[in-house]
Amino acid sequence: MKPPEPLGANPIADELEKQLHYPLGDTLPAPGSAVTVAPGVKWLRMGLPFALNHINLWLLRDEIDGRPGWSVVDCCISSEPAKAQWEQVFEHELDGLPILRVLVTHMHPDHIGLAHWLCERWQARLWISATDHGMARIGSQGPNGFSSEAAANFFALHGLTDPASLEKIRGRGSYFSTLVPAVPRQYRRLQDGDVLSIGTRDWRCISGYGHAPEHIALYCDELQVLIGGDMMLPRISTNVSVYDQEPESNPLKQFLESIDKFRGLPAQTLTLPAHGKPFTGLHARIGQLHDHHAERLLEVMQACLETPRSAAELLPLLFKRALDLHQTTFAMGESIAHLHALWFEGRLQRRLGDDGVYRFGASAGV
Numbered sequence: 001m002k003p004p005e006p007l008g009a010n011p012i013a014d015e016l017e018k019q020l021h022y023p024l025g026d027t028l029p030a031p032g033s034a035v036t037v038a039p040g041v042k043w044l045r046m047g048l049p050f051a052l053n054h055i056n057l058w059l060l061r062d063e064i065d066g067r068p069g070w071s072v073v074d075c076c077i078s079s080e081p082a083k084a085q086w087e088q089v090f091e092h093e094l095d096g097l098p099i100l101r102v103l104v105t106h107m108h109p110d111h112i113g114l115a116h117w118l119c120e121r122w123q124a125r126l127w128i129s130a131t132d133h134g135m136a137r138i139g140s141q142g143p144n145g146f147s148s149e150a151a152a153n154f155f156a157l158h159g160l161t162d163p164a165s166l167e168k169i170r171g172r173g174s175y176f177s178t179l180v181p182a183v184p185r186q187y188r189r190l191q192d193g194d195v196l197s198i199g200t201r202d203w204r205c206i207s208g209y210g211h212a213p214e215h216i217a218l219y220c221d222e223l224q225v226l227i228g229g230d231m232m233l234p235r236i237s238t239n240v241s242v243y244d245q246e247p248e249s250n251p252l253k254q255f256l257e258s259i260d261k262f263r264g265l266p267a268q269t270l271t272l273p274a275h276g277k278p279f280t281g282l283h284a285r286i287g288q289l290h291d292h293h294a295e296r297l298l299e300v301m302q303a304c305l306e307t308p309r310s311a312a313e314l315l316p317l318l319f320k321r322a323l324d325l326h327q328t329t330f331a332m333g334e335s336i337a338h339l340h341a342l343w344f345e346g347r348l349q350r351r352l353g354d355d356g357v358y359r360f361g362a363s364a365g366v
């Protein structure tokens with residue numbers, strides 16, 4: 001998941017979007033129905049109860065062990081409205097055929113939430129990276145998995161000290177497992193470079209880091225179609241966060257290195273993103289994302305050279321709008337990610353203050 005777009009006008013995003021092309025125009029699949037975007041590839045769009053209000057899922061015409069059917073890519077969160085949308089898809093979009101496998105790009109709830117339900121209902125196998133399978137299994141264990149207490153303590157260490165906010169974060173309990181109550185025990189492992197035979201076509205797995213532990217995008221050279229998941233979005237920038245489970249990670253470096261792997265794909269590639277509309281202009285979009293983060297890093301660097309700052313103290317600089325609590329937790333993760341990128345490069349130094357908060361400032365000699 002990623003922070004939602006700001007409400008209202010966003011002139012910068014509008015301008016950058018002009019470098020991209022949306023071959024389907026304003027076409028959107030109606031709830032419970034699909035739009036064909038390439039031979040054997042159907043686009044589904046399901047509602048989400050967040051500010052980020054939808055996710056795109058994909059149906060790929062398939063045949064496994066001589067049985068015709070469909071592979072699905074990504075699942076939506078576990079909720080009754082999501083199941084109801086799937087029921088309509090089963091009825092109207094599968095040509096009477098079964099779902100044969102469930103491919104999941106990564107462990108985030110909007111992508112893996114209903115995998116257990118789809119796999120059980122269709123007796124289909126889950127295909128996912130081993131890393132994301134393991135993390136999702138841990139998260140689905142409830143309070144013994146991801147800990148809201150640990151998250152609150154981590155944010156406090158990075159300067160989010162407002163007691164009311166911390167209390168709310170602690171009070172969220174096991175947020176992940178409410179959206180992902182179960183994950184199939186068995187799975188088939190996806191790794192970078194694997195080639196999957198889906199129907200009559202080959203799709204290559206491209207791993208990506210920095211957004212999820214081991215995100216897998218899928219590319220079909222015959223169709224020149226990339227199922228980009230959350231690693232390649234047309235308008236909003238992918239959430240790149242440091243989390244309490246891995247408090248010294250450097251996800252921004254991982255993310256930028258990962259999207260560079262898409263530069264080797266043809267310029268005319270049609271990218272199918274998890275949020276937003278299918279687009280061409282992949283190479284321009286990679287450049288835009290590099291520029292976006294370079295600007296942010298420069299702003300952070302300048303602010304920290306002025307005076308050492310915590311991640312929380314940088315929020316007004318990085319996010320020039322009011323944030324609700326949900327958005328604040330994403331924003332904190334992003335702010336720490338930018339600080340860590342500079343810290344790992346040796347351009348900033350980290351100090352633990354007497355108040356128990358990490359601040360980042362000039363390195364000795366800068």
Ligand SMILES: [Zn+2]
Nearest residue numbers: 001106108230
């Ligand atoms: Zn995600």
